[in-house]
Amino acid sequence: MAHYKYLIVGNSAGGIGAVEAIREVDSQGSLAIVSDEPYSAYSRPAISEFLMGERGFGDRMYYRDPEFYDRHRVEQHLGARVARLDLESREAVLENGDRLGWERLLLATGGVPITPRMDGLELQGVHRFTTIDHARNIDAALQQGAKRVVVVGGGLIGCSLTSALVQRGGVEVVMVELLDRVLAAVMDATASALVEARLRELGVRVVTGHSVASILPAASDASRVGSVALNSGEEVPCDLVGVAVGVAPRLELVRETPIQVNRGIVVDHHMETTVPGVFACGDVAEAYDFIYDSHRVVAIWPNAYIGGRIAGLNMAGGHHEYDGCTAMNSFSYFDMALASAGLFDPGADDPVQTITVSGDGVYKKVVLRDGWLVGFLLQGDIDQAGVLFRLMRDRVPVADFQDRLLEDGFGLVSLPRPLRDAWLSEGVGPDGSLTGGLAAK
Amino acid sequence: MTCPYKGLQEVSRVRFREDYCVDCRLCEVYCATAHSQSKEVIKAFKDERPGSVRGISVQRHGATSFALNCQHCDEPRCAWACVSGALTKDPETGVVTYNPEKCIGCWTCILACPNGAITRDAEKSQIVKCDLCPDREVPVCVAVCPNRALVL
Numbered sequence: 001m002a003h004y005k006y007l008i009v010g011n012s013a014g015g016i017g018a019v020e021a022i023r024e025v026d027s028q029g030s031l032a033i034v035s036d037e038p039y040s041a042y043s044r045p046a047i048s049e050f051l052m053g054e055r056g057f058g059d060r061m062y063y064r065d066p067e068f069y070d071r072h073r074v075e076q077h078l079g080a081r082v083a084r085l086d087l088e089s090r091e092a093v094l095e096n097g098d099r100l101g102w103e104r105l106l107l108a109t110g111g112v113p114i115t116p117r118m119d120g121l122e123l124q125g126v127h128r129f130t131t132i133d134h135a136r137n138i139d140a141a142l143q144q145g146a147k148r149v150v151v152v153g154g155g156l157i158g159c160s161l162t163s164a165l166v167q168r169g170g171v172e173v174v175m176v177e178l179l180d181r182v183l184a185a186v187m188d189a190t191a192s193a194l195v196e197a198r199l200r201e202l203g204v205r206v207v208t209g210h211s212v213a214s215i216l217p218a219a220s221d222a223s224r225v226g227s228v229a230l231n232s233g234e235e236v237p238c239d240l241v242g243v244a245v246g247v248a249p250r251l252e253l254v255r256e257t258p259i260q261v262n263r264g265i266v267v268d269h270h271m272e273t274t275v276p277g278v279f280a281c282g283d284v285a286e287a288y289d290f291i292y293d294s295h296r297v298v299a300i301w302p303n304a305y306i307g308g309r310i311a312g313l314n315m316a317g318g319h320h321e322y323d324g325c326t327a328m329n330s331f332s333y334f335d336m337a338l339a340s341a342g343l344f345d346p347g348a349d350d351p352v353q354t355i356t357v358s359g360d361g362v363y364k365k366v367v368l369r370d371g372w373l374v375g376f377l378l379q380g381d382i383d384q385a386g387v388l389f390r391l392m393r394d395r396v397p398v399a400d401f402q403d404r405l406l407e408d409g410f411g412l413v414s415l416p417r418p419l420r421d422a423w424l425s426e427g428v429g430p431d432g433s434l435t436g437g438l439a440a441k
Numbered sequence: 442m443t444c445p446y447k448g449l450q451e452v453s454r455v456r457f458r459e460d461y462c463v464d465c466r467l468c469e470v471y472c473a474t475a476h477s478q479s480k481e482v483i484k485a486f487k488d489e490r491p492g493s494v495r496g497i498s499v500q501r502h503g504a505t506s507f508a509l510n511c512q513h514c515d516e517p518r519c520a521w522a523c524v525s526g527a528l529t530k531d532p533e534t535g536v537v538t539y540n541p542e543k544c545i546g547c548w549t550c551i552l553a554c555p556n557g558a559i560t561r562d563a564e565k566s567q568i569v570k571c572d573l574c575p576d577r578e579v580p581v582c583v584a585v586c587p588n589r590a591l592v593l
């Protein structure tokens with residue numbers, strides 16, 4: 001039986017973050033990574049570009065260079081699903097019966113596409129859109145002549161799929177969103193309306209406030225999709241359905257184990273689960289959210305990578321704390337530019353102050369609580385969004401200069417000088433030590 | 442001073458000295474030119490893309506101005522955030538490098554960079570940031586600044 005000092009399940013953002021961190025501090029300890037996808041780590045968000053036809057599945061699709069795994073002395077077990085964990089003997093049991101032992105385990109198993117309950121999901125022509133194989137299947141269906149597509153879900157993944165279809169051209173797209181607006185999780189109503197207007201401009205039909213009740217077979221071939229029935233009673237003819245509702249934590253390995261699970265796997269600030277020696281990160285875990293001051297699933301790439309990095313440093317014997325994450329999303333589809341983070345769409349009774357600037361193709365908004373920036377949303381010029389994000393993350397009191405936050409030309413220059421000087425000298429301190437918290441020490 | 446990042450030698454980065462900057466923007470002009478196709482100032486600005494895309498930007502507020510570019514951070518939040526692998530920190534040189542071939546123009550790095558040192562090139566769906574002028578001994582902005590407001 002193979003036995004490793006470090007075993008990682010999931011070969012994507014979180015897993016690679018851990019590999020890179022482990023090798024910064026331990027160049028020798030044996031390290032293996034397992035994935036049921038038969039590929040080295042690739043860019044999941046880039047599956048949209050792949051479907052556009054902008055790139056083949058070559059070097060441009062992979063997250064790291066071809067020598068990455070050798071250089072980092074990582075054994076890859078690809079196309080191998082871990083069927084269960086034996087926590088007593090510290091072994092992962094693969095589907096083919098092989099066992100991989102570990103001293104430290106990282107669960108970076110990501111998400112599974114959410115599938116709303118509806119009839120007809122088994123029909124040919126019903127697709128998901130979270131892996132490169134999903135994208136390949138859709139690509140094949142389009143090449144075989146699919147012309148009318150219903151995208152179920154108007155969130156980021158639905159938009160990602162729609163964007164690829166629009167760019168590719170030659171297909172009619174109907175987007176169906178259950179809520180009363182698209183992108184409700186990452187934008188406020190004003191920004192959602194901008195995206196909906198843009199979608200219509202591009203010829204996409206957007207149906208909000210409705211759901212797909214069932215997927216119906218084609219008259220000519222009962223094994224294939226022919227239409228979808230909306231809950232309004234309307235029937236929308238189509239030959240391809242993209243179910244793109246979002247992802248939920250992939251918990252199959254931890255259910256019925258002592259590893260505590262909430263919505264995602266519960267981890268502490270060190271990214272360790274309730275079972276010592278077992279860590280978790282990324283879309284499957286509940287990392288600390290510094291805006292909500294609680295642990296939540298924040299399913300974005302940077303959170304997976306940094307969580308993996310912290311886990312990796314700690315698996316190798318360090319004591320690093322994750323300074324936390326919060327929702328942070330940029331939106332670049334349909335030639336638009338938007339960025340949002342934190343509590344960008346507060347409820348009517350949240351005790352916050354909101355400042356908005358709009359007009360002339362610009363819409364910007366910051367949300368403040370007790371003199372602290374807790375959320376923002378920018379449309380158009382988003383280049384300084386990272387400065388706002390850091391003000392949020394570092395809990396900088398901004399009351400004295402809050403009016404500058406939405407000014408044209410906002411940037412480091414708008415901050416009080418002592419703050420700016422402190423920020424820029426961070427990294428390397430006077431004694432050569434790192435002043436930030438996430439570098440390997 | 443040595444940089445503790447994996448025992449590297451000190452990472453070069455361009456630092457601004459804001460008390461010396463007079464907002465002349467020569468650094469912007471020369472950066473855009475050095476990274477243009479023609480490498481000629483007038484051409485770069487007139488025939489290539491106007492307002493040319495560059496890796497350094499002068500910011501001004503009241504009487505304060507300075508030119509900011511990528512700091513090639515020891516904790517490269519941009520590279521940690523990059524969804525495609527286009528941004529990576531070179532383990533030998535410490536330079537945070539950008540591979541436009543891989544970039545998908547998602548702007549995640551822009552939200553992640555705490556300094557606001559990344560600019561969108563919306564037309565190409567790519568980003569632009571300082572590459573420390575790999576083919577020169579001294580980055581062009583540092584070489585041309587008449588007031589030594591940019592130093593290595």
Ligand SMILES: Cc1cc2nc3c(=O)[nH]c(=O)nc-3n(C[C@H](O)[C@H](O)[C@H](O)COP(=O)(O)OP(=O)(O)OC[C@H]3O[C@@H](n4cnc5c(N)ncnc54)[C@H](O)[C@@H]3O)c2cc1C
Nearest residue numbers: 010012013014035036045082109110282283299300301304
């Ligand atoms: C279309 C699309 C667009 C996106 N765009 C963006 C974006 O622009 N910006 C952004 O920040 N985020 C984006 N995301 C989200 C981002 O991709 C995820 O947050 C990120 O991939 C999470 O990384 P992870 O390592 O946690 O898990 P994942 O990337 O989900 O990887 C987990 C891996 O583990 C494998 N695995 C799971 N269980 C097992 C098992 N039992 N045995 C073996 N292998 C297993 C899975 O097959 C998978 O390969 C997008 C997602 C999608 C689908």
Ligand code: SF4
Nearest residue numbers: 511512513514519554
């Ligand atoms: S782009 Fe920003 S985060 Fe990245 S290295 Fe440069 S200054 Fe640091």
Ligand code: SF4
Nearest residue numbers: 523544545547548550
């Ligand atoms: S815009 Fe390009 S460089 Fe920036 S995070 Fe996205 S893929 Fe990476």
